[in-house]
Amino acid sequence: MAIILITGASRGIGFETARALVTEGHTVWMGCRDESRGRQAATTAGGRFVHLDVTADESVRAAATAVGALDVLINNAGVLEPDVPLPDVTTSHLTAIFDTNVFGAVRTTNAFLPALLQSSSAAVLNVTSSIGSLTKSADFTDEFTAYPQDVYRASKAALNMFTVQYAKAYPALRVNCVDPGLTGTDMMNGFGQPPAVAAATIVRIATAGPDGPTGRFLGADGVVPW
Numbered sequence: 001m002a003i004i005l006i007t008g009a010s011r012g013i014g015f016e017t018a019r020a021l022v023t024e025g026h027t028v029w030m031g032c033r034d035e036s037r038g039r040q041a042a043t044t045a046g047g048r049f050v051h052l053d054v055t056a057d058e059s060v061r062a063a064a065t066a067v068g069a070l071d072v073l074i075n076n077a078g079v080l081e082p083d084v085p086l087p088d089v090t091t092s093h094l095t096a097i098f099d100t101n102v103f104g105a106v107r108t109t110n111a112f113l114p115a116l117l118q119s120s121s122a123a124v125l126n127v128t129s130s131i132g133s134l135t136k137s138a139d140f141t142d143e144f145t146a147y148p149q150d151v152y153r154a155s156k157a158a159l160n161m162f163t164v165q166y167a168k169a170y171p172a173l174r175v176n177c178v179d180p181g182l183t184g185t186d187m188m189n190g191f192g193q194p195p196a197v198a199a200a201t202i203v204r205i206a207t208a209g210p211d212g213p214t215g216r217f218l219g220a221d222g223v224v225p226w
């Protein structure tokens with residue numbers, strides 16, 4: 001059984017993933033930025049609460065100290081809004097989304113790297129989206145091409161690149177990214193598959209063990225094109 005931390009575990013896919021991992025018998029740290037929602041979520045799921053705001057250096061550093069030993073980090077915390085048309089995009093729009101989806105994942109990964117490198121079965125799993133796929137986005141016949149969210153797409157594409165770079169830099173770790181699929185959480189106003197289905201995909205990849213793949217973009221049906 002592994003010691004696993006998932007960020008953004010207060011609700012949605014992160015919460016359901018934590019609940020599923022606890023059911024499998026893992027020790028699960030649930031990183032949440034809101035203490036009262038986070039403690040409530042951890043009580044409900046049977047995980048351990050740790051305060052973790054992925055946009056704040058001090059919070060992430062303190063979480064790494066509180067958690068200690070770690071086998072698997074799941075960078076799940078993410079934001080979608082605000083969506084603005086391309087000509088209206090400003091650096092503050094970019095910062096608002098990249099701060100969580102990209103900088104947050106890098107900040108958290110780096111803070112937990114020393115602990116992960118002590119594990120014999122270490123993994124980092126970045127929760128991305130297939131709409132961050134350059135291949136799919138450049139295919140104008142793809143079903144999601146018409147879906148806007150230019151900045152969110154770019155943030156997930158950047159997260160995918162960091163996934164590859166960490167996988168190359170740390171061959172002792174398995175570093176992958178996963179598209180959980182369109183899921184009916186708050187982020188999608190309830191439209192999509194049940195969060196437990198997304199959680200099952202994440203759990204399978206996160207717990208694949210030392211023989212699992214690394215440097216891959218994976219989804220429920222296998223490899224997703226970059």
Ligand code: NAP
Nearest residue numbers: 008010011012013053054076077078129182183185186187
């Ligand atoms: P959600 O229901 O909106 O939940 C987002 C989670 O991220 C919440 O727990 C939120 O915490 C947390 N979070 C946001 N900013 C944070 C920060 N600065 N520090 C720590 N936690 C933070 O979204 P979701 O659908 O579960 O999405 C989870 C992940 O899946 C995201 O990375 C998203 O991009 C990805 N994804 C989702 C879908 C989908 O269809 N839903 C599809 C593809 C990929 P609070 O409760 O404190 O706000």
